[in-house]
Amino acid sequence: MRQSSLVVVANRLPVDDTVAPDGACEWRRSPGGLVSALHPILQHAPAIWVGWAGGTDTAPTLPDIDGVRMRTVALSEDDVRQHYEGFANATLWPLYHDAVEQPVYHRRWWESYQRVNQRFAEAAAEAAEPGAVVWVQDYHLQLVPGMLRALRPDLLIGFFLHVPFPPPELFMQLPRRAELLLGMLGADLVGFQRAQAAHNFAQLAAKVLQVPATDRRIAVEDRVVRIGAFPVSIDMAEMEVLAARPDVVAHANQLRKDLGEPQHMILSVDRMDYTKGIEHRLKAYSELLADGHIKVRDTVLVQVVVPSRERVEQYQILRDRVEREVGRINGEFGRVGEPAIHYLNQPFDRAELAALYRAADVMMVTPLRDGMNLVAKEYVAARVDGDGALVLSEFAGAAAELTQAYLVNPHDLDGLKLTLMHALEAAPSDVRGRMAAMRAHLRTHDIQAWARSYVTALDRSGSLMTRLTS
Numbered sequence: 001m002r003q004s005s006l007v008v009v010a011n012r013l014p015v016d017d018t019v020a021p022d023g024a025c026e027w028r029r030s031p032g033g034l035v036s037a038l039h040p041i042l043q044h045a046p047a048i049w050v051g052w053a054g055g056t057d058t059a060p061t062l063p064d065i066d067g068v069r070m071r072t073v074a075l076s077e078d079d080v081r082q083h084y085e086g087f088a089n090a091t092l093w094p095l096y097h098d099a100v101e102q103p104v105y106h107r108r109w110w111e112s113y114q115r116v117n118q119r120f121a122e123a124a125a126e127a128a129e130p131g132a133v134v135w136v137q138d139y140h141l142q143l144v145p146g147m148l149r150a151l152r153p154d155l156l157i158g159f160f161l162h163v164p165f166p167p168p169e170l171f172m173q174l175p176r177r178a179e180l181l182l183g184m185l186g187a188d189l190v191g192f193q194r195a196q197a198a199h200n201f202a203q204l205a206a207k208v209l210q211v212p213a214t215d216r217r218i219a220v221e222d223r224v225v226r227i228g229a230f231p232v233s234i235d236m237a238e239m240e241v242l243a244a245r246p247d248v249v250a251h252a253n254q255l256r257k258d259l260g261e262p263q264h265m266i267l268s269v270d271r272m273d274y275t276k277g278i279e280h281r282l283k284a285y286s287e288l289l290a291d292g293h294i295k296v297r298d299t300v301l302v303q304v305v306v307p308s309r310e311r312v313e314q315y316q317i318l319r320d321r322v323e324r325e326v327g328r329i330n331g332e333f334g335r336v337g338e339p340a341i342h343y344l345n346q347p348f349d350r351a352e353l354a355a356l357y358r359a360a361d362v363m364m365v366t367p368l369r370d371g372m373n374l375v376a377k378e379y380v381a382a383r384v385d386g387d388g389a390l391v392l393s394e395f396a397g398a399a400a401e402l403t404q405a406y407l408v409n410p411h412d413l414d415g416l417k418l419t420l421m422h423a424l425e426a427a428p429s430d431v432r433g434r435m436a437a438m439r440a441h442l443r444t445h446d447i448q449a450w451a452r453s454y455v456t457a458l459d460r461s462g463s464l465m466t467r468l469t470s
């Protein structure tokens with residue numbers, strides 16, 4: 001069994017099962033999200049990544065990806081149903097996103113969550129060298145830090161939550177709230193996207209566990225756990241290079257032609273998720289069409305929705321509702337060859353996304369609640385031409401940093417309509433000034449800076465960072 005001084009533990013391995021031109025199965029690094037977030041730091045260390053490869057009952061042996069060794073954890077059909085689709089995505093996910101959908105509580109889901117977390121903890125314990133750093137990611141694995149500490153007290157353990165951490169009045173609903181808090185407190189450093197989340201966590205630790213807690217430190221038994229905000233980011237340089245590629249620029253120009261050379265192109269790119277505010281956005285857009293503020297010939301909306309968690313009931317209901325509404329709007333306002341909304345429900349590759357970002361005059365990112373929202377940051381990174389207006393929800397973590405975006409409360413439909421019109425009609429100097437400021441921010445707050453700041457805070461003795469950067 002190979003071991004490493006740096007082990008990342010995440011629900012998913014950063015790989016996709018693709019089919020090569022000769023028909024053979026090929027594993028490739030998957031783009032976007034958490035995986036690209038961690039990619040840069042993993043390149044510098046002989047790391048091991050512990051995670052699920054997708055599918056059920058298989059633990060394929062995977063090749064190293066960009067020098068990172070893959071250690072697969074197998075999930076059975078029951079694990080996927082109860083741990084991933086159940087406790088992670090039908091209990092914790094809605095609860096952590098302001099309960100915009102009703103969280104579902106089932107005791108058997110909790111049992112499965114414990115079992116799967118234990119499996120991940122054991123795999124991480126086997127992969128870690130003595131004294132190694134283990135960095136556990138996200139809400140699927142909140143018990144892993146505590147379980148890992150019990151197995152391997154010699155390790156330096158980090159935990160980072162990519163999604164929001166809710167206020168006490170919501171978290172208190174959880175039947176097994178104390179266990180979840182204690183699980184996270186098995187880490188030496190618990191990181192969140194926003195300072196508010198760290199504050200919520202400290203308040204809950206004090207209330208539920210009755211331990212001394214501030215927004216920076218929590219005392220548990222004989223240890224002090226540090227907590228803090230580390231807003232995640234994107235690989236700015238990678239997106240800039242992609243967006244400047246001649247084929248991507250040509251594709252962006254072609255997209256505008258295919259759309260009939262509209263005066264304005266508006267874009268939204270979301271996972272199909274009820275947290276993303278897709279229905280609120282469609283309603284606002286439909287009212288603007290009905291009011292006559294937007295005319296189909298002049299303005300087009302391209303709504304990309306990437307399929308996600310398709311077996312979870314709330315996601316299926318959402319898809320039906322979104323598609324019914326898009327059909328209604330197109331039926332009412334479209335013309336032959338000129339739909340009001342270009343709706344695409346399919347995965348997109350990075351180059352296609354970059355071309356869409358470059359083509360769009362206005363990007364609408366209006367989630368009801370979002371840990372960060374990397375799409376907003378990617379849009380800014382892709383605008384190497386300095387153009388493009390970002391309409392951004394106040395409830396996305398990204399709003400705390402991209403303060404020059406056209407910020408909006410997505411629940412306020414009139415506000416949403418006004419802000420979209422404001423962005424569409426803004427003077428080019430205003431649009432460019434805002435974009436320049438957001439791009440400057442991302443240049444110094446990119447993914448490399450995020451990973452460095454988290455690992456430096458975790459590894460206070462500096463030994464891992466010295467190894468990583470030497």
Ligand code: F6P
Binds near residue numbers: 138308371
């Ligand atoms: O935002 C949380 C997150 O888990 C991301 O890391 C991921 O990209 C996205 O949600 C979709 O996750 P999954 O397909 O694994 O449910």
